[in-house]
Amino acid sequence: xxxxxxxxxxxxxxxxxxxxxxxxxxxxxxxxxxxxxxxxxxxxxxxxxxxxxxxxxxxxxxxxxxxxxxxxxxxxxxxxxxxxxxxxxxxxxxxxxxxxxxxxxxxxxxxxxx
Amino acid sequence: xxxxxxxxxxxxxxxxxxxxxxxxxxxxxxxxxxxxxxxxxxxxxxxxxxxxxxxxxxxxxxxxxxxxxxxxxxxxxxxxxxxxxxxxxxxxxxxxxxxxxxxxxxxxxxxxxx
Numbered sequence: 001x002x003x004x005x006x007x008x009x010x011x012x013x014x015x016x017x018x019x020x021x022x023x024x025x026x027x028x029x030x031x032x033x034x035x036x037x038x039x040x041x042x043x044x045x046x047x048x049x050x051x052x053x054x055x056x057x058x059x060x061x062x063x064x065x066x067x068x069x070x071x072x073x074x075x076x077x078x079x080x081x082x083x084x085x086x087x088x089x090x091x092x093x094x095x096x097x098x099x100x101x102x103x104x105x106x107x108x109x110x111x112x113x114x
Numbered sequence: 115x116x117x118x119x120x121x122x123x124x125x126x127x128x129x130x131x132x133x134x135x136x137x138x139x140x141x142x143x144x145x146x147x148x149x150x151x152x153x154x155x156x157x158x159x160x161x162x163x164x165x166x167x168x169x170x171x172x173x174x175x176x177x178x179x180x181x182x183x184x185x186x187x188x189x190x191x192x193x194x195x196x197x198x199x200x201x202x203x204x205x206x207x208x209x210x211x212x213x214x215x216x217x218x219x220x221x222x223x224x225x226x227x228x
Contacts, residue, residue: 034216043118043205043219044157089157101147101170102217104157 002027004092006105013080014113021108023090024072030092033066033073034102038087047088048075080112118220120206126226132194135223138187139208147217148181148191149205157205163189164211196227 003026013019025033031052036044050057050064050073057064061080066073077084087109091102119138127133139146147162161171166183174181178197183189193200203224207217 036219041221043207043222045219046216049216101159101162103159106156 002030002092002094002103004090004103004105006090006108008108009106010109010111012111012113015080015082017080019075019077019080019084019110019112021075021088021090021110022072023074023092023105024070025092025103026071027092027094028071029094032093032095033064034091034093035062035064035075036089036091036104038089038107040086044089077110080110082112082114085110085112118206118208118218120204120220120223122223123221124224124226126228127196129197129227130195131227132192133196133200133225133227135191135204135206135225137189137191137206137220139189139206140218141187142210143208143218144186144211145209145217146183146189147207147209148189149207149219151203151205151222152201160191193225196225198227201225201227 006023034049035047037047038044048059048062048064050066055066061078063076087107089107090105093102121136145164148160149157151157160173161181163183179193181191203222205219205222207219209215209217
């Protein structure tokens with residue numbers, strides 16, 4: 001089955017700096033890579049996703065890059081703000097061929113300090 | 115739409131008791147997932163349904179766990195008998211199910227077995 005590794009487990013940055021979280025996956029058939037943000041006491045919420053036919057996607061301060069050859073993808077947050085503090089999860093899926101089920105990374109606790 | 119609705123939000127029960135967690139997916143979504151979140155193991159997929167039919171239950175830890183989806187708007191996850199190691203946050207998520215589509219998570223049920 002799919003195995004997703006995520007680094008770092010914790011990340012502390014100063015407000016305004018950039019944050020980068022990296023993930024690797026094992027299943028070459030995976031073709032959908034979402035990123036979720038989880039705030040305390042809440043369920044994970046999708047913030048951005050990328051499909052295997054593109055290498056990069058950007059949405060305001062958030063961007064994701066995908067390298068299918070190397071089987072890794074990364075989340076980039078620029079101009080971090082205190083409200084970005086949360087746990088971030090990467091995930092991978094085979095899509096319809098695998099029943100849309102997601103395999104999650106172990107999470108990154110991001111702390112944005114004033 | 116109110117999103118994915120889970121009940122109860124918190125459950126404290128004694129070891130050996132039966133526990134039933136409930137989920138109402140987003141109307142029109144065809145796929146439903148049950149996840150368990152712990153510090154040690156992160157987010158684990160327990161079981162998922164497509165069009166009310168269980169597709170993959172390989173993540174269900176043991177026979178004490180069972181899940182049903184009697185109709186498109188309701189699912190249950192039952193643990194009988196419960197054990198302290200079942201203590202975790204249980205999330206239900208739903209998605210449209212057609213190809214790579216966003217999974218929407220509920221707020222979760224925090225289960226404590228004493």
